[in-house]
Amino acid sequence: MHPAPSVILFTTLSGLGFGLLAFLGLGSPGVTGWVAFVFYAIAYALAVGGLLASTFHLGRPERAFKAFSQWRTSWLSREGICAVTALLVMGLYAIGAIFLETHWPVLGVIGAGLSLGTVFTTSMIYTQLKTIPRWHMPLTPVMFLSFALAGGALLAGQERLAVWFLLAAAVVQLAYWWQGDRAFATSGTTMSSATGLGTEGGTVRAFEPPHTGSNYLLREFVHVVGRRHAQKLRAIALILGFAVPVLFLVLPVESSLVKHLMAAFAVVSHMAGIAVSRWLFFAQAEHVVGLYYGKR
Structure with missing residues (x-):
C-alpha cells in the first residue's frame, strides 16, 4: 500500500502516548x-496528536464523529470509543495526581487497561483485513502492543523495564517480518481467485492491463518496495528503534545530566526507528487487488 504520512504519524505517536498513559495509570512513575x-x-500531546493526524487521511474529516455509531461491527468505531474513554478516565486520574497529589489506584488500572485497549483496537483495524495477508495474522496486534509497552516504559523513565520491553519488541518485529514475508504466498490467493475464474479451465493469466492508465486502486494499494531497499530500511528500524535505545540505557554513566541526555536521545532514536517500521508496515502491505492488475 502507498504509505500516507498521516497514518504513519498516527500509529507512531498514538502508540507511544497511550503506552505512557498505561504506565502512568499503573503508578510507574508515581x-x-x-x-x-x-x-x-507529553502523553496527551502524543496520544491526541496521533489521533488528530489520523483524521487527515479521511476523505471527509468533518464526518469523523459518525464513526462512533458503528461500534457493533467496526474496529475503527471501537477504537474511537476506547480512545475517548481512556483519555477521559486518565484525565480524571491526572487531576488527582496533579492538583490533589494523590493517586486513585482503581481508576488508574482502568485507565491503563483502556489505554492498551485503544492500541489493541487500532491494531485490529488492520488485522481484520483478509485482503492484506501480511496484516491478517495474530502477530499484528502483538507487535502494536509490544511497541506501545516499550515506548511507554521508555518515556516513563522505567529504564530496566524499558530494556526488556525493547528487546521483546525487537524479537516480535523480526518474527512479524519473517512471517509477513510468507503470508501472501501461503494465503492461497491467486489470479484465479482474484478474478473469480477458478482453475478448472487452466492457469489464469492477464491478457492485458485492465486500464490504459493509473487509477485509485493502483495508487493506494499497489505500492511495491524493492527487496534491497526494504532490507536497508529494516536494518535502520531495528538499529534506531531498539538497538540504540537499549545501548543508551545500559551504558554505565556517572553524571546525572549525561544520563538524562542519553535517555532523551534513546527516546528520539526509538521514535525515529518506529516511524521507519511503520512506513514499512504500510508500504509492504500487499493487497490482493494487485493480482487483478498482474502486480503480484
Whole structure:
C-alpha cells in the first residue's frame, strides 16, 4: 500500500502516548504535582496528536464523529470509543495526581487497561483485513502492543523495564517480518481467485492491463518496495528503534545530566526507528487487488 504520512504519524505517536498513559495509570512513575503535569502533557500531546493526524487521511474529516455509531461491527468505531474513554478516565486520574497529589489506584488500572485497549483496537483495524495477508495474522496486534509497552516504559523513565520491553519488541518485529514475508504466498490467493475464474479451465493469466492508465486502486494499494531497499530500511528500524535505545540505557554513566541526555536521545532514536517500521508496515502491505492488475 502507498504509505500516507498521516497514518504513519498516527500509529507512531498514538502508540507511544497511550503506552505512557498505561504506565502512568499503573503508578510507574508515581509522580504528582508539576512533575506529573509534564508527564501527562507529553502523553496527551502524543496520544491526541496521533489521533488528530489520523483524521487527515479521511476523505471527509468533518464526518469523523459518525464513526462512533458503528461500534457493533467496526474496529475503527471501537477504537474511537476506547480512545475517548481512556483519555477521559486518565484525565480524571491526572487531576488527582496533579492538583490533589494523590493517586486513585482503581481508576488508574482502568485507565491503563483502556489505554492498551485503544492500541489493541487500532491494531485490529488492520488485522481484520483478509485482503492484506501480511496484516491478517495474530502477530499484528502483538507487535502494536509490544511497541506501545516499550515506548511507554521508555518515556516513563522505567529504564530496566524499558530494556526488556525493547528487546521483546525487537524479537516480535523480526518474527512479524519473517512471517509477513510468507503470508501472501501461503494465503492461497491467486489470479484465479482474484478474478473469480477458478482453475478448472487452466492457469489464469492477464491478457492485458485492465486500464490504459493509473487509477485509485493502483495508487493506494499497489505500492511495491524493492527487496534491497526494504532490507536497508529494516536494518535502520531495528538499529534506531531498539538497538540504540537499549545501548543508551545500559551504558554505565556517572553524571546525572549525561544520563538524562542519553535517555532523551534513546527516546528520539526509538521514535525515529518506529516511524521507519511503520512506513514499512504500510508500504509492504500487499493487497490482493494487485493480482487483478498482474502486480503480484
